[in-house]
Amino acid sequence: MMSIKHFLQFNELTREELEYVFERTRWIKQQFKAYKTYHPLHDRTLVMIFEKASTRTRLSFEAGMQQLGGSAIYLNTRDSQLGRGEPVEDAAQVISRMSDIVMIRTFEQEIIERFAANSRVPVINGLTNEYHPCQILADIYTYIEHRGPIQGKTVAWIGDSNNVCNTWLQAAEVFGFNVHVSTPPGYEVEPERAGLYGTDHYEEFADPMEAAEGADLVTTDVWTSMGFEEENAERMKDFADWQVDADMMQAAKPDALFMHCLPAHRGEEVAAEVIDGPHSVVWDEAENRLHAQKALMEYLLLGRIETPK
Ligand code: CP
Ligand code: NVA
Secondary structure (H helix, E strand, C coil): CCCCCCECCHHHCCHHHHHHHHHHHHHHHHHHHCCCCCCCCCCCEEEEEECCCCCHHHHHHHHHHHHCCCEEEEEECCCCHHHHCCCHHHHHHHHCCCCCEEEEECCCHHHHHHHHHCCCCCEEECCCCCCCHHHHHHHHHHHHHHHCCCCCCEEEEECCCCHHHHHHHHHHHHHCCEEEEECCCCCCCCCCCCCCCCCCCEEECCCHHHHHCCCCEEEECCCCCCCCHHHHHHHHHHCCCCCECHHHHHHCCCCCEEEECCCCCECCCECHHHHCCCCECHHHHHHHHHHHHHHHHHHHHHCCCCCCC
């Protein structure tokens, strides 16, 4: 089988490839804002498979594919044979014979790896229990758009060491920035699960205020991720001191940005005054999912294209 490029983990693309994707993101965004038609994926079909809920991921992939001239088909576990025990390998064989690119949101990373191993077309991770690479693609693009290169900067991650946190840690190794992580006891980063090769780019802090100190970017996520709902009551207690509030933002650099992948719970992981306040770039961050994923799909399907100056 011809070698196919997938995006299952953030570090699957090199820094150089990611920088190319950002260059294309910028150009594709400009075209979109100027209402210029750009249909490089005319006649291409994206299949989106969701085993968990979504607003942003579905919308950005579906709208993005249509804006690039292609079409998108939505499948979920409930209404397809996927929920009735058809082996993931068989589903991959069939789905990838009828489409040009596939996006999957599922539970264990292993599921998407097995799908990709049996797919004839590129597979994109739209969130697993372990990773959320498309989110961090958009987040880093958003950081660069607001503040310039992220290399050498400090990102403070406050809260759960979940899929979004793991992906920040991978991105830190790729781009050469630092992540200061503060989780409640018992919720620390698991380097192997995070897919890390070294620990050079992150440091753990017992005190979230210390993690936020001097940070260029402060970010967090829900205390309970999808698939872990039965732990919710316990997590509410364990995470009570891990809310990003105005004092925490005060400890960061004066021009620090605040990001959240959304959906957010005001009064839990973030105070309303922060997410709705002057440091917050959450709406740009959400919008950039669209532009960054259009550039990603273009790259996985068409390879490199020269960007007009
Ligand atoms: N941030 C994110 O992936 O949002 P959705 O769950 O709405 O897709
Ligand atoms: N960590 C969250 C992210 C949602 C976009 C979850 O997995 O539910």
